[in-house]
Amino acid sequence: MRADSDDDALRWEGDDDPTLAPGWKAVGAPAAAEPATSEPTVGADDASARAVADDPAGADGPADAVDETAAGDGASAPAQTSSVELVVLGVLAGVYLLYTIGWLITALRTSAPGISIVSDAMYSLGLWLAVLAAPCWFALALRARTHRVRLVWLIAGAVVLVPLPFVLGAIS
Structure with missing residues (x-):
């Protein structure tokens, strides 16, 4: 069994495709926290994939929590009742x-x-x-x-x- 096969399970084919909408990243912090570049950063995705593979419990960190709240239905939450x-x-x-x-x-x-x-x-x-x-x-x-x-x-x-x-x- 190759060591690469474990890393392949953590990424989707085409994650590093430059034609994807700007700001979409497979793993990591939201696009606003990263500087905008015109070239895809293949090394960053591989490094984050290795970090997730090394620490599976760390996959539910703050970046994932931000992604889940941002990926809601688009409606803002109603204000809390006093x-x-x-x-x-x-x-x-x-x-x-x-x-x-x-x-x-x-x-x-x-x-x-x-x-x-x-x-x-x-x-x-x-x-x-x-x-x-x-x-x-x-x-x-x-x-x-x-x-x-x-x-x-x-x-x-x-x-x-x-x-x-x-x-x-x-x-x-």
Whole structure:
């Protein structure tokens, strides 16, 4: 068995091809950390391949961590939610849960007016859609792009979705 066969397993044929996009390297630090040259550096790739072959645990060093984060889907990570906003989201989630329970009690206790079959079906459908409105609004508001827009939509929903029949006691 040749010593070269071990090194061949650590590189891909064509790694030293000068027609590759600039900045792409098989192994090593990102292109910004290395000076730009017009000639491919075959020796550097071979040296890094030997270093990885000598120390397999060292292959997961900082350069690989940088490559994995840079090789993401291209979208920037959303900003972390602050503690105050998490508390506000928790309170609003509780409000929306209470709204859902209020509309559910209203839907279960309210009978249809009994004018016709179609109007009774539409009335019942409207009640059950009112039960689903609060959790759907909350879930859709959480998908907002910015924290400020998310809070505005959640507060607007807390005002709009109040279960008035339950609050006013108009359940027959």
